[in-house]
Amino acid sequence: MQIDILTLFPQMFQSPLGTGIFKRATDRNLLDVKVHNIRDYTHDKHHTVDDYTYGGGAGMVLKPEPVFETVEAITAGAPGREGDSHVPIVLLTPQGRLFSQEIALELSKHSRLVLICGHYEGVDERVGEHLVTDEISIGDYVLSGGELASLVIVDAVIRLVPGVLGSEESAVDDSHATGLLEYPQYTRPPDYKGWTVPEVLLSGNHAQIARWHREQSITRTLKRRPDLLKKAKLTTEEKQLVDRLRQA
Numbered sequence: 001m002q003i004d005i006l007t008l009f010p011q012m013f014q015s016p017l018g019t020g021i022f023k024r025a026t027d028r029n030l031l032d033v034k035v036h037n038i039r040d041y042t043h044d045k046h047h048t049v050d051d052y053t054y055g056g057g058a059g060m061v062l063k064p065e066p067v068f069e070t071v072e073a074i075t076a077g078a079p080g081r082e083g084d085s086h087v088p089i090v091l092l093t094p095q096g097r098l099f100s101q102e103i104a105l106e107l108s109k110h111s112r113l114v115l116i117c118g119h120y121e122g123v124d125e126r127v128g129e130h131l132v133t134d135e136i137s138i139g140d141y142v143l144s145g146g147e148l149a150s151l152v153i154v155d156a157v158i159r160l161v162p163g164v165l166g167s168e169e170s171a172v173d174d175s176h177a178t179g180l181l182e183y184p185q186y187t188r189p190p191d192y193k194g195w196t197v198p199e200v201l202l203s204g205n206h207a208q209i210a211r212w213h214r215e216q217s218i219t220r221t222l223k224r225r226p227d228l229l230k231k232a233k234l235t236t237e238e239k240q241l242v243d244r245l246r247q248a
């Protein structure tokens with residue numbers, strides 16, 4: 001997968017992209033992230049990327065020309081296409097559709113992705129109207145720019161690219177992939193300051209442990225994120241368990 005990120009702050013990507021899952025995916029040739037400095041696509045002496053907003057209002061917005069020119073430069077030769085589908089050109093913005101595991105899965109099916117990170121007060125509206133194919137927000141809180149949001153998206157997306165995770169880990173069991181929160185996990189020692197690991201986990205009874213895991217996931221989801229249960233896939237008995245717990 002090739003991911004092009006447009007930003008005014010390329011330094012923000014160096015350390016994250018050189019670490020952990022990003023590095024592993026890159027080393028395995030499953031991922032190629034190219035970070036492009038929008039400022040390199042200006043033509044004036046001062047490399048101007050932002051300007052005052054028409055109609056007034058606080059602060060500066062990113063000018064359209066350097067953003068359009070960066071995208072044109074990186075998609076030249078294959079303008080906006082990858083085989084028979086389009087290359088998603090995603091703008092990170094508080095006004096976008098709320099990012100989710102479903103959107104991560106959808107994006108992971110493309111061989112290319114372009115992510116545009118604004119800063120300041122945002123980006124000239126014509127970028128959203130005439131360049132971008134998708135606007136995404138990672139959540140209802142205020143960030144200073146799209147950079148961290150784009151890293152969140154790259155992380156969630158590349159986990160779903162076949163071969164990126166080791167055989168030990170698997171994306172299908174992840175919380176939010178199953179629609180349930182994860183069960184509590186423990187490691188040694190079995191007794192720490194008198195706080196003991198649940199007996200069942202020490203029993204070696206794998207069927208019983210699997211049942212306990214499932215039950216913990218369900219009860220925990222009910223308690224902490226009942227909204228998630230609407231989408232979770234539960235058996236008939238598990239639904240009855242949820243109903244009983246809701247009564248109690």
Ligand code: JD8
Pocket residue numbers: 092093094117118119120121122123136137138139140141142143144145146147149
């Ligand atoms: C892009 C500029 C900051 C936005 C004034 C300060 C995403 N979930 C999210 N929260 N915030 C963003 C986000 C914020 C951004 C930009 C994304 C570009 N800002 C501006 C308008 C109001 N602030 C985001 N994805």
